[in-house]
Amino acid sequence: MSTVTQPRSEEAFADVRSDHHHLAHHFESPQQQFDAGKLGMWIFLVTEVLFFSGLFVAYAVYRSNHPEVFIYAHQFLDKTLGTINTLALILSSLTMAWGVRCAQLQQQRGLVWCLGLTLACAGFFLGVKAVEYSMKWDEGLLWAGAFAPTPEHRTVSLTTPSLLILSMPAMAGLVVTAVGALVARGLGRGNAHGVNVALAGTCVAFLVGVGGGMLVTRAHQKTMATHDHVRTASHERDTGLTNANGKVPGAPRYAGIFFSIYYAMTGVHALHILAGMGVLTGLLWQARAGRFGSDYFGPIDYFGLYWHLVDLVWIFLFPLLYLIH
Amino acid sequence: MMNVTKSGHLRQLIQDSSGGPSAGSPHVHIVSIPTLLTVFAALLLLTFLTIGATAVDTGRWEIWISIGIATLKATLVALYFMHLRFDKSFHSVVFLAAIATLGLFLMLTLSDVDTYYSDVRTYARDAATEAE
Numbered sequence: 090m091s092t093v094t095q096p097r098s099e100e101a102f103a104d105v106r107s108d109h110h111h112l113a114h115h116f117e118s119p120q121q122q123f124d125a126g127k128l129g130m131w132i133f134l135v136t137e138v139l140f141f142s143g144l145f146v147a148y149a150v151y152r153s154n155h156p157e158v159f160i161y162a163h164q165f166l167d168k169t170l171g172t173i174n175t176l177a178l179i180l181s182s183l184t185m186a187w188g189v190r191c192a193q194l195q196q197q198r199g200l201v202w203c204l205g206l207t208l209a210c211a212g213f214f215l216g217v218k219a220v221e222y223s224m225k226w227d228e229g230l231l232w233a234g235a236f237a238p239t240p241e242h243r244t245v246s247l248t249t250p251s252l253l254i255l256s257m258p259a260m261a262g263l264v265v266t267a268v269g270a271l272v273a274r275g276l277g278r279g280n281a282h283g284v285n286v287a288l289a290g291t292c293v294a295f296l297v298g299v300g301g302g303m304l305v306t307r308a309h310q311k312t313m314a315t316h317d318h319v320r321t322a323s324h325e326r327d328t329g330l331t332n333a334n335g336k337v338p339g340a341p342r343y344a345g346i347f348f349s350i351y352y353a354m355t356g357v358h359a360l361h362i363l364a365g366m367g368v369l370t371g372l373l374w375q376a377r378a379g380r381f382g383s384d385y386f387g388p389i390d391y392f393g394l395y396w397h398l399v400d401l402v403w404i405f406l407f408p409l410l411y412l413i414h
Numbered sequence: 415m416m417n418v419t420k421s422g423h424l425r426q427l428i429q430d431s432s433g434g435p436s437a438g439s440p441h442v443h444i445v446s447i448p449t450l451l452t453v454f455a456a457l458l459l460l461t462f463l464t465i466g467a468t469a470v471d472t473g474r475w476e477i478w479i480s481i482g483i484a485t486l487k488a489t490l491v492a493l494y495f496m497h498l499r500f501d502k503s504f505h506s507v508v509f510l511a512a513i514a515t516l517g518l519f520l521m522l523t524l525s526d527v528d529t530y531y532s533d534v535r536t537y538a539r540d541a542a543t544e545a546e
Contacts, residue, residue, distance in 0.1 A: 119439060119440050120439075120440045127505070128508075131505050131508045135508060135509070135511065138512035138513065139512060142515070142516035142520075145516065145520065146519050149524055150527050153528070153531075154527065154531055168465070168468075172465060175461050180454075182457075182495055183450060183454040186450055187447070189445075190445055190447070193442060387440070393495070393496075397492075397496045401491055401492070404487045404488050405481075405488070409480070412465065412467075414476065
């Protein structure tokens, strides 16, 4: 026990450190470093929960005051697209949790695959979201102040300006990363090649999301077109929601505020996905370089917590926005 | 030789304090693949359950049913994907404190809205009658 009170010499520390290249100088052991980082991440997640809680409170107040607006607006949210995106995020949560396991077990290939698949799921999610947003913009379903729904439904295609603008980053990204992958392979840079391939795959996943989203909306529009006339007429008769603010026939007063809340909640969530994709790319690079292992997997573990929290937010957004009836 | 002995002691110390299997490696619970897949399947099932619930007219219970299912899904994610079940309970305390604060925000704001909104409605109705 005398060793406990013995002052530790510099060389002794240096010797332990040489086994753990990732141990920052102000930590005594990898365990201490990991615990401190994890607690820090949880505290960050607390601030995230509080940040989103403002949006949930806005939703709750508005829904309790104006339930008719929510009943009116839900018909503009595509339940099928919402479901597809929910499944994509659940799958990405699984691959992320699996990735954490791979990092802890020092399975380098598995880790790289899991991170790449998580990125691809995120890309797909944003692709579907792009179709949803562009469809609403074209129909004038904007935030309060710009809310001016057009009566006729338009067909979405890649030449729809709003969808084209939203898809451009992915198209440009695909070209850049595909060229990057080829160049990196030519130069024999394995890491750069791998990361570029993963990013190109993510861009493809985005475009697959756009394509799938378009197919779903077109199928819906076809069935809606046949019922539209009957539905609108009976809807107005049943609810008496006609011309309430003298501007938009059929739309209840304040309907635009629903879309303000919708864009704020899903937009902030999508920004979190985008930020997460940026961090994931960095982690993928480091994972390819073999930086993580059973004595250093903190960054993967912490990022996993963040990713799951973003998934948690969507788990609540999905029923609150898409499943109103 | 002296150096080796010293670092040996230090390693022993670190190992004792961390309780880890190997010197210096952070000790964590590694979630098994069957557990991950089971949680994934449960999340899928609950997603389809909450969609299926919209086909049934449950009236004012609708929102509570969907929030209940969402909470169940969130609990599964937090316990298994976020490791809270196997983690230090302090992390659960930190997280639950945030959720409790969210609950406090919601309750206080909604009780405030509930108190005044009937007055707002009465006022709006009176204003409409006057306009006629």
